[in-house]
Amino acid sequence: MKIKTSMASRVFDAFNVTLMLILAAVMLYPIVYVASASISNVGLVVNGTVKLWPRDLTFIAYERVFADPFIWLSYGNTIRYTVIQTAATLLVTSMMAYPLAKRRLLGRRTILLFAAATMLFNGGLIPTFLVVKQLGLIDTIWAVIVPTLINTWYLFIMRTFFEQLPEELEEAARIDGCGVMGTLLRIVMPLSKPVLMTIGLFTAVTQWNSFFDALIYLNQKELYPLQIHLRNIVIAGTAAAQSQGSAGDDEIMLLETVKYSTIMVAALPILCVYPFIQKYFVQGTMIGGIKG
Numbered sequence: 001m002k003i004k005t006s007m008a009s010r011v012f013d014a015f016n017v018t019l020m021l022i023l024a025a026v027m028l029y030p031i032v033y034v035a036s037a038s039i040s041n042v043g044l045v046v047n048g049t050v051k052l053w054p055r056d057l058t059f060i061a062y063e064r065v066f067a068d069p070f071i072w073l074s075y076g077n078t079i080r081y082t083v084i085q086t087a088a089t090l091l092v093t094s095m096m097a098y099p100l101a102k103r104r105l106l107g108r109r110t111i112l113l114f115a116a117a118t119m120l121f122n123g124g125l126i127p128t129f130l131v132v133k134q135l136g137l138i139d140t141i142w143a144v145i146v147p148t149l150i151n152t153w154y155l156f157i158m159r160t161f162f163e164q165l166p167e168e169l170e171e172a173a174r175i176d177g178c179g180v181m182g183t184l185l186r187i188v189m190p191l192s193k194p195v196l197m198t199i200g201l202f203t204a205v206t207q208w209n210s211f212f213d214a215l216i217y218l219n220q221k222e223l224y225p226l227q228i229h230l231r232n233i234v235i236a237g238t239a240a241a242q243s244q245g246s247a248g249d250d251e252i253m254l255l256e257t258v259k260y261s262t263i264m265v266a267a268l269p270i271l272c273v274y275p276f277i278q279k280y281f282v283q284g285t286m287i288g289g290i291k292g
Helices: 007-038 042-046 060-066 069-100 108-117 125-134 152-163 167-175 180-191 193-209 212-217 226-242 249-289
Strands: none
Touching (some): 060 249, 069 249, 152 193, 167 180, 180 193, 193 249, 226 249
8 A cells, every 4th residue: 555645755755865965065075075186196186176076096195094004003902902902892891880880789779970070070181190190001092992891872872782682581591590690781781782792882982083192101012002103194294285395395395195195094994894883783782771
């Protein structure tokens, strides 16, 4: 049976589709431009000839990027930080959210109140730095992981999701001899794949793009993540452009396309991972954010 739609409904749908297409184009343009500029002729990029599609294809910028040994070291550091941060955040957040999802927990409301307060107030940059320093975490990978290990918003999302799971499943697990940790790891977390994938994606993207924590906590160049390397390339290009006497014109222009190629290399893993977990992302956002 065909459902008739009114003229107002069709106009509204057409407006929504048009608006979504415009927003998609606005968000996709920077990615397309950076990708095009990274494989275009250096002179055309600097002169502003490249607007959308690549012109006079060349891969010299990528050759320069892949020939840099430090980029592979920083790439490995970023992968290590992201994997450890994501796994630790999911484990620690779930271990805190699971008991908070039980109404029988003593002091539950007080704990939630203290947790919510951290969304409004924080110690500030200098006190946080002093705490990290006193803990002996400076110049270690834990300096960029431990301070941001638990996000309060993710904690509330996961707690809400856990509250919706049937109590009968946990009771059956306890009857079969599972303890609290066994129930969490074997029953609750496998059923919570949507919210875990959603929070894992947010955590991974945040850590992958993070550079400020590494900038203030890490002094050894061997520990720098990829974003610090990208920042140094941008600064080097700006400094070279301001003092052309210290570098040739060709080298200055090449730094511009090297910047774009490094951005593409840095963004590629996240762009490749997202399509595989998009279905979990949508489901986890809806179910974990709505209490029903």
